[in-house]
Amino acid sequence: MHNKSAKPIKRIALLTSGGDAPGMNAAIRSVVLAAHHYHIEVIGFYHGYNGLVCEEYIGMAESLSLIKVNGIIHFGGTILKSARCPLMLEEKGLKLAAETLDANTIDALVVIGGDGSFSGLLALKQYWSGQMIGIPGTIDNDLDGTDYTIGFATxxxxxxxxxxxxxxxxxxxxxxxxxxxxxxxxxxxxxxxxxxxxxxxxxxxxxxxxxxxxxxxxxxxxxxxxxxxxxxxxxxxxxxxxxxxxxxxxxxxxxxxxxxxxxxxxxxxxxxxGGSPIAKDRILATKMGVAAVQALIEGKSTVMVAEQNNAMHCIPLAKAIKHKKLVSKQLIDAQQNILALTAQTQC
CATH class of the missing domain: 3.40.50.460 (Phosphofructokinase domain)
Structure with a gap:
């Protein structure tokens, strides 16, 4: 979705949410580096959406400098920590999140996570007018519109x-x-x-x-x-x-x-x-982080950055979480009709 009235981006909020995935740190690094290129500040919020709605975490937000993300591309987990946030399922939590973003003069929110995290973004849209971008970070590879998600390959x-x-x-x-x-x-x-x-x-x-x-x-x-x-x-x-x-x-x-x-x-x-992300996830995360910042600059919102046939695209968040992405039929056929039979007949 393109927001024609979007104001220039000066400050981005960034968080990782839900289950961790190898390559999340690479995505964090990429967002910070790309934002720095465009003279945009990135504020990292800790422990997922809890960093926006829970008192014990709200004060833990910090500006992410180039030094902060130097040397993290090969780390598993996430330097911003992650967590589930049941409060984001309630109106109270969504309003608190909007208040925290406004209090920190945030222009755009970037969330690295899976379908639950993106559902949170869609719900937040009712209470906050800033731009929103999702970066698919989940080992399950179950988000629609992208060939692969960060962490799957590892x-x-x-x-x-x-x-x-x-x-x-x-x-x-x-x-x-x-x-x-x-x-x-x-x-x-x-x-x-x-x-x-x-x-x-x-x-x-x-x-x-x-x-x-x-x-x-x-x-x-x-x-x-x-x-x-x-x-x-x-x-x-x-x-x-x-x-x-x-x-x-x-x-x-x-x-x-x-x-x-x-x-x-x-x-x-x-x-x-866990574990250090392999090259494929490091590269994918880097491309997606850059694409997320560029999408924000172009005025896009409520979308997930995705890779299709080695090209970057923006997919509506509502479409990304429909769970219609299927395992390759060729893989299923190969296992059922050829490979399993071969395994049975080998001596």
Whole structure:
């Protein structure tokens, strides 16, 4: 959305919100450097939206200098800290946020985060007239309109490294492992990691029907049994979090009770959110930070900066959070029709 009446930007508020993602610091650095180029001051607010609405955090805001962001591009986490902020779901919190921004003479607000963070921006629009830009920072890669989100590539790489190590142990003992990956309610991480690690099974929202859980369990048990008869080696099942009721541990329990199949569950959890961002995330974050500042200068507001086919675009925030972005059909087809079959027939 373009705001033709937008006044010149002199001061930007910047915060990171929701789940952290590798590359957030790179995005912070990029926003500060780009703003400095245009003689714009950046005020960093700590602990997400809490820095705007909670008394214990409001005084922690500070001007982000070039020195402050020097040498942070390779750090995981976020120097501005992050948090959930339930108060932003209430009118009281939104009004407090608007008052804090006005009190600090903020012209524009840039938020690095995911769909919950962007929903906060949309709600704040009712009470604050400044410009707003979202930078997609989430390992889940579940925001519409952008090919990738900051942190996704590193999370996939972390998952690959972990499962490669698990594979060594699984091979040594000829064991079956069920590895649970993050991603909330989509399978971008699960499918990418599963295929890159040559997992024998990939279970995600895109190929699992909760109403057919019992049938899926029988089918899975049959495939594991057949594979173990044909060879003497490991068997890796990659599963998306929030998919199977009770998670990887419950799936392992059910396979043991119903088919006498011994499995070792392994939940990677928050290890996927930490660590130094790989080159792809550092570069993406840098491009998005610059694009966010340029979008503000052009008078744009209530949009998310996005990358599509290596070009930067601005996507309406309301469109970005609709959750219609699907895992590549080619990935799903490759796993179901070719790779899984190959894994079963290898000896």
């Amino acid at each position: 999370a996939v790489n972390t998952g690959i490294e972990a499962i490669d190590k698990i594979r060594d142990t699984a091979d040594a003992f000829e064991r079956i492992f069920i590895v649970e990956l993050m991603g909330r309610h989509c399978g971008h991480i699960t499918f990418n990691v599963g295929i890159a690690c040559a997992a024998e099974q990939v279970l995600s929202f895109e190929n699992f029907n909760a109403n057919e859980q019992s049938l899926k369990l029988q089918h899975l048990a049959a495939e594991i049994s057949a594979a173990k008869k044909n060879r003497h080696s490991s068997y890796i099942i990659v599963i998306a979090e929030n998919l199977w009721p009770g998670g990887a541990a419950e799936l392992a329990k059910q396979l043991h009770l119903q088919a006498d199949i011994e499995c070792t569950p392994c939940i990677l959890g928050h290890i996927q959110r």
